[in-house]
Amino acid sequence: MSAKGIWIAFGVGVAAGATVALLYAPQSGERTRRQLKKGIDEAGDYLEDAADSLKKQADKVAKESQKLYKKTRSQVEDAIETAGDAVNSAVKSVQTLM
Secondary structure, three states: OOHHHHHHHHHHHHHHHHHHHHHHOOOOHHHHHHHHHHHHHHHHHHHHHHHHHHHHHHHHHHHHHHHHHHHHHHHHHHHHHHHHHHHHHHHHHHHHHO
8 A cells, every 4th residue: 555545545535533522422522522622633743743754764764875876886887887998808819810
């Protein structure tokens, strides 16, 4: 499931929970509204924390990707240089045979 799907499912779950709580709440409307506000505030805090965590993970993945790209590029450049040296050596060997 994608991250977007998870957040949609989370939002639907929060809405369903709030609706059920309203329908079956054995308390006054004012108290219920306070509890709902508290729940919404907590959900907002949770989403902010989750967003911060996702941002940190994305930054970490980006940095690791850059490191891997640089390492791979260096290895490819070394391989090309080695292959070029081998070709030059082979050409010189053939030229000395002629």
